[in-house]
Amino acid sequence: MSNLTLTRLAAALAASCWVPIALAGTTVYTLDAQFDQGVLSGVNHDTPNNDQLQLSSVGTTFPVLWVANAGEDTLSKIDTTTGKELARYRTFFGSGPFANHTAFSGPAPSRSAVDINGNAYILNRHFDGGRPSLMKVLAEGFIDRNANTTAETSTDGDISGSISSSETKDVVDDNSNGHFDCAIPPGTCESRDERVAWVTTFPAAEAGQLGRALCIGTDGNLWAGMYNSGHFYKIRASDGVILSGPHSVPWNPYGCLVDGAGILWSASLSGRLGRLDTSNPASVSFFDDSSQNYGIALGNGKVYLGSLSGFGFREFTPGPNTFTTPGGSKGFASTGISVDGSGNIWTGFYSGGGVKKYSPAGAELCSGASQSSTETRGVIVDSDNNVWQINRLTNSVSKYRGSDCAPLGVFPVGFDPYTYSDATGFAARNITSPTGTWTVIKDSGVSGQAWSKVSWTEQVPTGASVQVSVRADNNQAILPNLAYQPVVNGANPGVSGRFIQVQVRLNANTDGASPILFDLTLNTSDGVCDVDRDGDIDSLDLSLISKARGQTPLPGDPRDANGDGRIDPADVKFCIPRCTRANCAIN
16 A cells, blocks of 8 residues: 555544454465475475476376276275375266176276376276266265255265275166266256266267377367277366267277377377377377387387386387387386376385385396285376376285385275276376366455455466466355356455455477466455455545445445445545545555
């Protein structure tokens, strides 16, 4: 507020008998200690200048692992900090005890993907001859389909760290058509779990073709590959609508990831590596190798493939389009493979369990002994750059410390876990769409508080972005169930509640250049004079008060500035010295 405004306000208050009302509140985050009041995920303030946020050089992701349990048609949500199972979702019809079968019969989900917001997607392969189907599970929030304002969803009710069948929600074939139908409102959903957002069933021509590849594009939409037919489909992430396809490719899609340039790379279970340009799906090519590939990972500008032919892993370099084995053959067959935040390659023994960590040059950095003698599927990096191994035959997952491969325990999941894809969103957040977030909750101390403005100062390289979203409620515990609302810099966010949660997302450009957030400011309305609730008191507010002359205000009406129960010229007179700029100029 300017000195002139303060002088005018003091004069007005001295000349009146009214009790002054507190001016609008302002909260500023700009120092390191202030940013530390929130949660930094993939961002930091560790620069010579400090007091600013930018993307971290070492990648991270959400502290959640999504494991497809192929032998019981469920999806487990695992807390990677504690190893506890937080929830389990049925991916096809079922209720009561889990109906165990082999990983190669029935719906048999296996490929999972996680977007940059933490939402999970799971693809049912359908060895039963059915049509492959894709399901979205919300990381936060829920769809209140029964309008009771309560999230009906799977939880660990007995706090055992493992989800029983009674702690899941049913999926019922309500219309008896044999397909798991679920649409965003106003459509209906056959899942009783309100974190299941939608299910897409692929065309009838894909019946029995096996959905075996799933990945997320640079625009946040999904790509799903059918193994037998050699078809890819593009699916809209918001509602499950198939946007395009089938796109035919000359390989059998077995897994896929999309790099930062929008190129989809696909393993094929043979020696063929497929390439599809997601901006032009007709542009496809392939590269043949001598090693049977399985899992796929991206990092260091390379494509890495798990090798069932005994190499340990293979490295493909785009451009020269060459296959190599850095450091030479490792002498074991592998399936799962990942690249961590420092560019190191992780893989594991297909038979017997155990993991190994290699430098980009192929030097072995450490080895983790098997914690569960089993058949390995995934080897997956988590938010702390620790590693998880999927143990198919022992219905469990093993955790290893990322720094030295030390075993950190074995944790139960569902029957026949089969995931080996980007099941923590690490690739999506660090390779496909490099991103990080800063999230903070502010307590205004006032129930029903109107938040009048969110503003920030940024530096954004071409092609990068800063995105700010908010949500508010009087109950802080409710916030995770609410959807974030995007905010325009300097605008009224249009939310009210004692607590406001702000999420700032920093997105790098294709060259990896990070935007910078220097500060963020939250404003609350003072409850009087700021009629349009934009965080300012100016001539627009005075005009709105004047136009309402003679009306009877309700309690708390900002137009009754002096609180005398009337809207009249005295209210305009009261607000003039409270204008936030000289001459009450419009802000």
